[in-house]
Amino acid sequence: MVPNITPEQAVEDFLIERREEVSRASHRNYKYALKELIHFCDDKGIEYINDLDPYHLKQYKIRRRKSGIKEVTLKNNLSTLRVFLRWCAQAGLLPAGMDEMVQLPSLSSDQRSNDDMLTLDEVEDILDYFYKYEYASRRHTIFQLMWHSCLRIGTVISLDVEDYKPNKNLLQIRHRPETDSPLKNGEDAERVVNLGDEIIDVLSDYIQGRREPRTDEYGREPLFTTSYGRVTHTTIRKNVYAMTRPCVYRNTCPHNRLIEDCEAAQKKTQSSKCPSTMSSHPVRRAAITYHLNRNWPKQKVSERANVSIDVLEEHYDGRSEGERAMTRRQYLDNL
Known part of the structure; x- marks a missing residue:
């Protein structure tokens, strides 16, 4: 028999268990995203977590998108929801596979990258x-x-x-x-x-x-x-x-x-x-871009900022195509 656990209690238990398993930043992101789920359940009169059904998950996605958040934030929120639903299934609170009912939005390369950056x-x-x-x-x-x-x-x-x-x-x-x-x-x-x-x-x-x-x-x-x-x-x-x-x-x-x-x-x-x-992320992104514009090799910037080259290229390299071309041209001039 499925125990009657409220969404708030399920989220609290999930966060307690995950606290020692993920970084503080990830834990804060989990807490924020799932706080929105609790609000949704309250508004929909969902008393117990096992009352959630696939249609509710569709409604939650629509509600989050209508709130005006960016698509990349929506995707991150829904990814967190998937992790939580998988945990609920493992705890016997929801049927297995509920997490697969959450469809993540497809992002363009522009949407995947946060363009906010200090000049x-x-x-x-x-x-x-x-x-x-x-x-x-x-x-x-x-x-x-x-x-x-x-x-x-x-x-x-x-x-x-x-x-x-x-x-x-x-x-x-x-x-x-x-x-x-x-x-x-x-x-x-x-x-x-x-x-x-x-x-x-x-x-x-x-x-x-x-x-x-x-x-x-x-x-x-x-x-x-x-x-x-x-x-x-x-x-x-x-x-x-x-x-x-x-x-x-x-x-x-x-x-x-x-x-x-x-x-x-x-x-x-x-x-x-x-x-x-702006928050601290655009400051860090601007700093990384500044180092790249000063002809630092990506490997050296990667080591200094402690970020992989793949992540650096997708999320932190804020140079325009013209700036990247200028950097390449300077390398060619030195050949």
Whole structure:
């Protein structure tokens, strides 16, 4: 007999079991996508998870698409739903094969790639703003380090003061899941990143004058801290949203809004509502594209950013065809 388990309880049990099996980023994505499933079930009066049927799954797909999300996001959401339905079948909550009832949308190459990316002019204007008004602040240092080294947010969070080696111009990146700072790709993500003199100056000035001295519960000294301890994903995301508002670094609004009347401009907590603001992913994508435009070999950029060449080419190489042709031409000129 199939037990009467609510959708909310099934999702909670699934997330608990998967917590130790996937990266934190993947777990957060699972949680977000399945939260939408719970809302759907509530609205449809689906009391128990075994009440789900193939038509409900069609309705859920239609509802998510109508919400205005991108096709790539829809595909990711439905992929998560498939994983969850397979888990439910293994737990005896649903018949086997329900996951196959979820049809994933086919994406064009343009849809598979996230085109959001900061331009070089925008990055330079943001850095100019930081050097003038917020030099060596935490958010200046994090932004410039991400731009210089193509780092993920999770990697930035994992760093300790001792990982920074200014005398050797390098940053040591380590996978430390036992003390709550895992890397997305585990031990394969461990590497040494070479640092230029400019970011060395900013990092050193941040540590000496702006870093809040904190030790975490494991006796480690996080490189980036708040008054509460090691900086979090939420804090960095909010900072990136706030710092990529054009009204902040250019003092103009490309959307013809009055800055003094715009909620997104006046409140940092509402920064994400600015149509031009961006998350950390476009910053990382812009950084990788910048390195490629400077004629870094893809293999070297792949190692620095800890991303496979296939993924780099599909999701992170934001160069136009003209820029790619120019890079190839420079190689030919050197033959």
